[in-house]
Amino acid sequence: MQAKDQVVLITGASQGIGKELAIQYAKQGAKVVLFDLEVEQGQRVCDLIQGQQGKALFVQCDVSKEKDIQHAVEQAIEHFGQIDVLINNAGLSRWKNVYELKIEEWDHILNVNLRGAFLFSKEVAKRMKGNKQGGSIVNMASTRALMSEANSEAYAASKGGLVALTHALAVSLGPDRIRVNAISPGWIETKEYDQLRQIDHIQHPAQRVGKPSDIFKACQYLTNPENDFVTGTNVVVDGGMTRKMLYEH
Structure with missing residues (x-):
């Protein structure tokens, strides 16, 4: 098992992709x-892992607040060393007409999705510096950092910022043997996969919609200590959709 005895911190771990990552x-x-x-949801996932003989700790944290992040990282160190x-992985979105999007809404999305990732990386990197093998940070970006739908300005900006933050941190933290990479998921269905339509699948070059397990496999590769030559990159996991030309006939 590649991740055996690694201490892995995951934000936004109560549901969706974060929950799958924690369990796997x-x-x-x-x-x-x-x-x-x-x-309640976070503790439920933690209990599930522990019920399967896994080792887990849940800590409530608002990633938009620096003091919350500092406390959370201290709790992790205290518990696992x-x-x-x-x-x-923590992030939120809001699809709202650009003319109606309030600056408070813009700030909240940027604070959670981008500022939170920077602050968490900063606090964790301080502890990773002393590790013999350094460490690995993965930022969960999005294909919306590369392409857009209407009314997604705040979300797109936050995810584009994450991609840029990733290569900047990779350069800054490289001397401390801390690798920093990003993953940009496309359509990853986290709910009723069996309820998807055939057209949902076949519009993807890969012929299917993605699953949370696809993102875990990418994370597993990026966080494997043996892959220490991979840093500063953005891995797009989207079934090929960002490479597909679309025309209306």
Whole structure:
């Protein structure tokens, strides 16, 4: 098991992709720390992992608040002693007409999706510096950093910022043997996969909609200590959709 005994921190771990990452890393033998605002849901995932003989800790955290992040990282160190992997997965979106989007809404999305990832990376990197093998940080960006639909300005800006933050951090933290990469998921169905239509699948060059497990496999590759020559990159996991030309006939 590649992740055996790694201490893996995952933000936004109470549902969706974050939940899948937490469960799968635990199955790989990692010690997982789950962060989320939602206490009940987050603790439920933690209990599920522990019920399967996995090692996990849940810590409530608002990633838009620096003091929350500092406290959360301290809790992880106190409980497991070190940090090997950080996955900045927490994020939110709001689809709203650009003429109606309030600056408070813009700021909230940027604070959670981008500022939070920077602050978490900064705090965790301080602890990773002393690790023999350094560490790995993965930022969960989006294909919306590369292409857009209408009324997605704040979300797109935050995810584009994450891609840029990724290569900047990779250069800054490289001397401390801390690798920083991003993953840009496309359509990853986290709910009723069996309810998807055939057209949903076949519009993808890969002939199917993505699953959370596809993102775990990408994370697993990026956080494997043996892949220490991979840093500063953005791995697009979208079934080929960002490479497909679309025309209206």
